[in-house]
Amino acid sequence: GDSVTQMEGPVTLSEEAFLTINCTYTATGYPSLFWYVQYPGEGLQLLLKATKADDKGSNKGFEATYRKETTSFHLEKGSVQVSDSAVYFCALSKPGGFKTIFGAGTRLFVKA
Amino acid sequence: EAGVTQFPSHSVIEKGQTVTLRCDPISGHDNLYWYRRVMGKEIKFLLHFVKESKQDESGMPNNRFLAERTGGTYSTLKVQPAELEDSGVYFCASSDLSSYNEQFFGPGTRLTVL
Numbered sequence: 001g002d003s004v005t006q007m008e009g010p011v012t013l014s015e016e017a018f019l020t021i022n023c024t025y026t027a028t029g030y031p032s033l034f035w036y037v038q039y040p041g042e043g044l045q046l047l048l049k050a051t052k053a054d055d056k057g058s059n060k061g062f063e064a065t066y067r068k069e070t071t072s073f074h075l076e077k078g079s080v081q082v083s084d085s086a087v088y089f090c091a092l093s094k095p096g097g098f099k100t101i102f103g104a105g106t107r108l109f110v111k112a
Numbered sequence: 113e114a115g116v117t118q119f120p121s122h123s124v125i126e127k128g129q130t131v132t133l134r135c136d137p138i139s140g141h142d143n144l145y146w147y148r149r150v151m152g153k154e155i156k157f158l159l160h161f162v163k164e165s166k167q168d169e170s171g172m173p174n175n176r177f178l179a180e181r182t183g184g185t186y187s188t189l190k191v192q193p194a195e196l197e198d199s200g201v202y203f204c205a206s207s208d209l210s211s212y213n214e215q216f217f218g219p220g221t222r223l224t225v226l
Contacts, residue, residue, distance in 0.1 A: 004154070036217070043116070044155075044203060044217035089155065093215075099168070100147075100205075100215055102155040 002027040006090045006103035021075040023090035031092040033073040039086045116218035124224045130192040137206030150200035
C-alpha cells in the first residue's frame with residue numbers, strides 16, 4: 001500500500017544551520033505531496049505542497065521538490081531559526097482519494 | 113475565518129470509561145476527517161465524512177470507536193470503553209469539496225487512558 005518514510009529525529013541544529021529532512025514515498029498513480037508542521041501547543045499547519053513531478057513547493061524559507069524518479073520530497077531550509085523548532089510531517093494524498101498518509105514525523109530542535 | 117476547533121484539548125480517563133471528542137470544522141467545509149497519532153508514530157487516518165455521510169471508515173480500529181456527524185456540521189468521536197492503547201492525539205481536519213487534497217487541521221485532543 002501507499003506509505004511515507006521520513007528520517008527519524010530528533011534533529012538538533014544551531015541557529016543559521018542548513019536543514020534537510022529526508023522524505024520518500026511509495027504510491028501508485030500521481031500523488032500530491034505535502035509537508036505539515038506542528039509547533040508546540042498548536043495544530044498541524046500546511047507548510048508547503050507540490051502536486052506534480054518537478055514542482056517545487058516553498059514557504060517561509062522552506063523548500064521541497066517533488067522528485068518522481070527518486071520518489072522523494074526532501075525538506076530544506078538554508079538557515080534555520082529557533083522559531084522553526086517543531087515537528088515536521090511529510091504526507092501524500094491522491095486525486096479521488098480522501099485520506100492523507102503521513103510519515104512518522106521528525107522533531108527539530110534549533111538552539112540559539 | 114475561524115479554523116478547525118477541537119474539544120477538549122486534553123482528556124485523562126481510566127481504562128473502561130467513555131470519552132467523547134468533538135470537532136467543529138471550518139464553516140462550509142463538507143469534508144471532515146479524523147486522524148490519530150499514537151505513541152509518537154505516524155498520524156493515521158480513521159474516517160472521512162462528506163456532510164453527514166461516512167465516506168470511508170476503513171481506518172477505524174474497532175467497534176469501540178463511534179463517529180457521528182449529525183446535521184453535517186460538527187462531529188463527535190466516542191470511545192467506549194477506552195483501552196490503554198487508545199492513548200494518543202486525535203486530530204480532526206476539514207476541507208471543502210473542491211479542494212479535498214488540502215485539509216485544514218485542528219489542534220488535536222490529547223487522550224490519556226490510565
